[in-house]
Amino acid sequence: MPTTIEDPSIRQHKPHWLTTVGVTLATLLFGGATLTQTAPGQMTGMRWQALNPSLYVYHCGTPPVPQHVANVLYGVILVEPAEGLSPVDREFYVMQGEFYTAGKLGDAGFQAFSMEKLLAERPDYSVFNGAVGALTGPRALRANVGEKVRIFFDVGGPNVTSSRRVIGEIFDAIHPEGASEALRHVQPTLVPAGGATIVELTLQVPGTYLLVDHSLSRLVKGAVGELVVEGADAAEIYGKSPGM
Known part of the structure; x- marks a missing residue:
């Protein structure tokens, strides 16, 4: 099992355009997987707009998806409202x-x-x-x-x-x-x-x-x-x- 995992978090205010490689979000067809299937040695990407403020988990969409998710191919995206979140310490x-x-x-x-x-x-x-x-x-x-x-x-x-x-x-x-x-x-x-x-x-x-x-x-x-x-x-x- 891994000993370290890099921070896979993204934070943005809405509305905001992002260019990403393989991010999945509920408002995208198949979470964006149809646009980001990538063969070995190639690179793909997509643009998507963060419209709805919330906290979202993203994960790999290439079969077998459960195996890839079990190997930590996931992270989280925080989309803040335009005014931001309330202050905390x-x-x-x-x-x-x-x-x-x-x-x-x-x-x-x-x-x-x-x-x-x-x-x-x-x-x-x-x-x-x-x-x-x-x-x-x-x-x-x-x-x-x-x-x-x-x-x-x-x-x-x-x-x-x-x-x-x-x-x-x-x-x-x-x-x-x-x-x-x-x-x-x-x-x-x-x-x-x-x-x-x-x-x-x-x-x-x-x-x-x-x-x-x-x-x-x-x-x-x-x-x-x-x-x-x-x-x-x-x-x-x-x-x-x-x-x-």
């Missing part, structure tokens, strides 16, 4: 994906791809940002008490729907599947395969918070990150009961 991008290997969970060394496990939807790894441990320890997300944070939660797939949660926090607002209208005061939120959701939260208590897919067996497979929040204790909000 920090923004983070967290993309979930799966790996289907011929070996077992935790086997060392190169792992060959398993089509059998892919078709049975039995991933060996479910990870954030491309690797086990990509958002833990020295790579953890970091913020401070009192800051407002926006997280772009995305699922590349190819198969899993994710129950995203920051354990110990409540989302002030979520934009499910990139919707313009927000829901308020939500704990976990579903993010479908090939989908994306925007969440916002205000950090009031210091500590290390876990970002998880609350289908918790996936935590063991790698779907866990850390949000380290630094600042003064907030005993008026959280602490031991008096006398205990």
Whole structure:
């Protein structure tokens, strides 16, 4: 499985023209795949206009599509409204994906791809940002008490729907599947395969918070990150009961 994945995110204001190679979006015929099928040694491209503000996952459209998506041929495009998004102190991008290997969970060394496990939807790894441990320890997300944070939660797939949660926090607002209208005061939120959701939260208590897919067996497979929040204790909000 890969040890590093380059940031595959694109951010634009609408309306905006982009020239790309192999990007797929819902408003294009077959997501643009018909214009970007490319033979070895050749290059193709297309122009498309970002008209609808939202958060979109793009992925490969060349058969066998599930195998290519399982090998991380995906990313995310944020199309902001003309006036931009509301200001926050920090923004983070967290993309979930799966790996289907011929070996077992935790086997060392190169792992060959398993089509059998892919078709049975039995991933060996479910990870954030491309690797086990990509958002833990020295790579953890970091913020401070009192800051407002926006997280772009995305699922590349190819198969899993994710129950995203920051354990110990409540989302002030979520934009499910990139919707313009927000829901308020939500704990976990579903993010479908090939989908994306925007969440916002205000950090009031210091500590290390876990970002998880609350289908918790996936935590063991790698779907866990850390949000380290630094600042003064907030005993008026959280602490031991008096006398205990």
